[in-house]
Amino acid sequence: MGRTPVTVTITGAGGQIGYALLFRIASGGMLGDDTPVRLRLLEIPQGLRAAEGAALELQDSAFPLLAHVDVTDDPAVAFDGANVALLVGARPRTAGMERGDLLQANGGIFGPQGRAINDHAADDVRVAVVGNPANTNALIAASNAPDVPRERFTALTRLDHNRALGQLSAALGTPVGGIRGVTIWGNHSATQFPDVAHATAGGDPVPTVLAARMGGTEAAHDWLVDQFIPRVARRGAEIIEVRGSSSVASAASATIDHVRDWVLGTGDRGWTSAALWSHGEYGVAEGVISSFPVTSQDGTWSVVEGLAVDAFARERIDASVAELVDEREAVRSLGLI
Numbered sequence: 001m002g003r004t005p006v007t008v009t010i011t012g013a014g015g016q017i018g019y020a021l022l023f024r025i026a027s028g029g030m031l032g033d034d035t036p037v038r039l040r041l042l043e044i045p046q047g048l049r050a051a052e053g054a055a056l057e058l059q060d061s062a063f064p065l066l067a068h069v070d071v072t073d074d075p076a077v078a079f080d081g082a083n084v085a086l087l088v089g090a091r092p093r094t095a096g097m098e099r100g101d102l103l104q105a106n107g108g109i110f111g112p113q114g115r116a117i118n119d120h121a122a123d124d125v126r127v128a129v130v131g132n133p134a135n136t137n138a139l140i141a142a143s144n145a146p147d148v149p150r151e152r153f154t155a156l157t158r159l160d161h162n163r164a165l166g167q168l169s170a171a172l173g174t175p176v177g178g179i180r181g182v183t184i185w186g187n188h189s190a191t192q193f194p195d196v197a198h199a200t201a202g203g204d205p206v207p208t209v210l211a212a213r214m215g216g217t218e219a220a221h222d223w224l225v226d227q228f229i230p231r232v233a234r235r236g237a238e239i240i241e242v243r244g245s246s247s248v249a250s251a252a253s254a255t256i257d258h259v260r261d262w263v264l265g266t267g268d269r270g271w272t273s274a275a276l277w278s279h280g281e282y283g284v285a286e287g288v289i290s291s292f293p294v295t296s297q298d299g300t301w302s303v304v305e306g307l308a309v310d311a312f313a314r315e316r317i318d319a320s321v322a323e324l325v326d327e328r329e330a331v332r333s334l335g336l337i
């Protein structure tokens, strides 16, 4: 273990996704087999014992790449020198809670965490927000970290992207590895737009393959509108219904995918999806954190340029971005950004 360890901070580390994430990070699944890691586990006081238990199990796993584990309830300690920050801990919506209450409660988490990242993280810090509402929580954190480039704050839509790959693979009988060019646009919510207009399966255009299998372009469009898009966009709710609790291992796996691609690059695998600070690409309102088609090189995400957006896609993208703008107005009026 010759290299300097990379410091990875995980918030909500005593929770479900945290537990699924820690062991994959420590085994090299996120940053590579040659990169030692130092883990900083942040919890609230009532979650500390669970995080401490996970730290004991990490020790018992004897991962050669794991340099050190700290457990703390102090954001200043947790983010000290952080190179990668995974913001997983969030306040879930509970019975009787309005959307404004949820945003307010999460503002109380992501505002201070943004400030702690600003003041204590390493200069190259990269932040991935998982805790919901992920896009707007990322916006709150970014807005409270004025010294950190906004491009370093991202929100997870890779789970939605992976869900779209899984659905297409099942419908077309093509292995997920043979599908490219899928995009998730907008918010990590039911308004998201999973877009296959530019996708290929085994090298063939997905719209053409769908039309051939389903008996015409209209039938293919109906399948996309009535089945594929709602299934992907509401998959989180479907998992809750079937499992009895929300996605955990798939969410952790998507988080690993997101950071690995960001840090190590997307290479020749084509684009993926991630929610980034909008500079107005594809007509998306500036200053919201919205999902785009993205590639990464040298540790920097870039939005894929020049994709044609037809009237159907325009309407769907605009609807999801309108929701992000509404959420931004709500947190602005609460004084959170």
Ligand SMILES: NC(=O)C1=CN([C@@H]2O[C@H](COP(=O)(O)OP(=O)(O)OC[C@H]3O[C@@H](n4cnc5c(N)ncnc54)[C@H](O)[C@@H]3O)[C@@H](O)[C@H]2O)C=CC1
Binding pocket: 011, 012, 013, 014, 015, 016, 017, 018, 042, 043, 044, 046, 047, 088, 089, 090, 091, 092, 109, 129, 130, 131, 132, 133, 134, 156, 157, 159, 160, 188, 246, 247, 248, 251
């Ligand atoms: N973006 C995505 O694709 C997905 C996001 N999620 C979201 O991820 C979040 C975490 O999910 P789970 O791990 O299943 O929940 P969980 O409830 O098992 O764990 C959350 C943990 O966060 C901790 N926490 C709360 N406030 C904190 C704070 N201020 N600082 C540090 N830790 C804090 C809690 O004590 C708890 O241990 C939820 O918001 C969930 O909705 C879940 C699935 C997919």
Ligand SMILES: O=C([O-])CC(=O)C(=O)O
Binding pocket: 132, 159, 235, 236, 237, 239, 246, 247
């Ligand atoms: O829907 C939820 O509560 C969790 C989530 O974000 C997802 O599974 O996509």
